[in-house]
Amino acid sequence: MRLTAFWEKMNRQFGEAYARSVAADYVLAELGGRTADQAFAEGVDTRTVWRAVCAAFDVPDRMR
Numbered sequence: 676m677r678l679t680a681f682w683e684k685m686n687r688q689f690g691e692a693y694a695r696s697v698a699a700d701y702v703l704a705e706l707g708g709r710t711a712d713q714a715f716a717e718g719v720d721t722r723t724v725w726r727a728v729c730a731a732f733d734v735p736d737r738m739r
Contacts, residue, residue: 676721676725677721678721682694684738685697685698687738688734697728697732703724703727705727705730706723706727711724711727711728714727
């Protein structure tokens with residue numbers, strides 16, 4: 676998954692402003708206690724980050 680696709684999915688699920696906040700501020704257990712932004716900075720794959728977001732926020736299957 677490309678980073679642009681990740682942000683499209685995030686924006687669709689949360690809205691632009693809240694999507695940025697989720698990525699910057701929400702610590703995800705599935706990412707080892709990192710935020711999405713921290714995980715990206717450390718080279719974690721975008722699909723892995725998206726799956727962690729989906730799990731933490733119970734994103735519906737149709738939005739995954």
